[in-house]
Amino acid sequence: xxxxxxxxxxxxxxxxxxxxxxxxxxxxxFRLAKRLLTSTEEAEDAVQEVMTKxxxxxxxLATISNLEGYAMTMTKxxxxxxxxxxxxxxxxLVHFKHDKATASLxxxxxxxxxxAQVFDFMEALPEQQKLVLQLRDVEQYDFETIAQxxxxxxxxxxxxxxxxxxxxxxxxxxxxxxGIETGS
Amino acid sequence: xxLKQVRKYIDLYLEGNTSLAQEQALxxxxxxxxxxxxxxxxxxxxxxxxxxxxxxxxRNFNPIKxxxxxxxxxYAAIAAAAIAGVFVLQQTTISSQPTPEEIAYKEFKAxxxxxxxxxxxxxxxxxxxxxxxxxxxKYLKTE
Numbered sequence: 001x002x003x004x005x006x007x008x009x010x011x012x013x014x015x016x017x018x019x020x021x022x023x024x025x026x027x028x029x030f031r032l033a034k035r036l037l038t039s040t041e042e043a044e045d046a047v048q049e050v051m052t053k054x055x056x057x058x059x060x061l062a063t064i065s066n067l068e069g070y071a072m073t074m075t076k077x078x079x080x081x082x083x084x085x086x087x088x089x090x091x092x093l094v095h096f097k098h099d100k101a102t103a104s105l106x107x108x109x110x111x112x113x114x115x116a117q118v119f120d121f122m123e124a125l126p127e128q129q130k131l132v133l134q135l136r137d138v139e140q141y142d143f144e145t146i147a148q149x150x151x152x153x154x155x156x157x158x159x160x161x162x163x164x165x166x167x168x169x170x171x172x173x174x175x176x177x178x179g180i181e182t183g184s
Numbered sequence: 185x186x187l188k189q190v191r192k193y194i195d196l197y198l199e200g201n202t203s204l205a206q207e208q209a210l211x212x213x214x215x216x217x218x219x220x221x222x223x224x225x226x227x228x229x230x231x232x233x234x235x236x237x238x239x240x241x242x243r244n245f246n247p248i249k250x251x252x253x254x255x256x257x258x259y260a261a262i263a264a265a266a267i268a269g270v271f272v273l274q275q276t277t278i279s280s281q282p283t284p285e286e287i288a289y290k291e292f293k294a295x296x297x298x299x300x301x302x303x304x305x306x307x308x309x310x311x312x313x314x315x316x317x318x319x320x321x322k323y324l325k326t327e
Contacts, residue, residue: 015248023245030241044243055247118232138236140204162200168229169198176225 018058022051025068028139029075035134036079038123046082050074072149076131083127114175121171129164132157137165185213187220194223 026047033043054061054071064070122130128150135146136157147154185193193210196202202210213219214230282290 012248019246019248026241026245027239031236031239034239044241047241048243048245051245052247114228115232115235118228119236122232137207137233140207142204158200160200162198165198165200169226172225172229175228 014062015058018062019055021067022054022071025071026051028068029071031138032072032075032131032134033079035122035130035138036076036127037082042082043079046075046078050078066145066148069145069148072135073151076149080127114179117175118168118172121168125164125167128152129160129167132160133164133168136161185209190220190223194226 029047029050030043033046034040037043037046050071053074054067061067061070122133125133131150132146132152135141135149141149143154143157146152146157150157152160190210190213193202193206197207197210211230211233214223214227215234219227
């Protein structure tokens, strides 16, 4: 009789601890999902979905040491799958492009927010570079973790990262010069 | 950090060869107000990174709570079913006994039938007028 409440208490404590470990990654998961899916709504849905999956697999995952890396890999895979199924629908792709065109036009007219412009540059990168840049420059993961999340070699991660940074630099210089020209 | 050092870090950074500590040093350098003219274009990039790190997941994920509320929902469903059952039972008992309105309606209906019957009788009387007219036309030549 005395053992039953004790047991449920330990389960509750385990659940609580596991939940805390998931919640510790939620912002990084969200930022990654947002970077890949663009829409906040879709990114939140993705994170919710991945967290639910993690929660359901608690018994198998409770002993994993690098839960954070695992959660990020799952988020990445989930988002890439979403993008693939999105691209399969031609209509939505056209719509997406149209949206982007008007958005950048508005930004061009405004020409005020250089930070928003940087987001556009990051957005325009190829998928893999986008992913690596996000994990390193925003989330500040070490190369080993990034390699694990992206399922690439560390060498490939560095190459992707270097390409992404150089592309961004080129666009920063271009935007800066354009700013000086219009300013004078 | 000295300008020479910053340039060196940037070169390493672009090759993907900086450590996290060196990247943090660059981040700190570009977060200050005054940055060397030749490097000023990097400023917006590091500002964008800072802004991105501020983004938070705004939903509340709590599966432990949901399992509790699921139990609550179950109780609510049982209660709702019981209330519905009582309501249906009440409805059926009420419908077996006619309400005063129903009684009034039935009486009114019977009265209206009576009125109609009498009207029809009156109409039959009117039919004789036609025969009367026919006889008058016999004697009164209108042409």
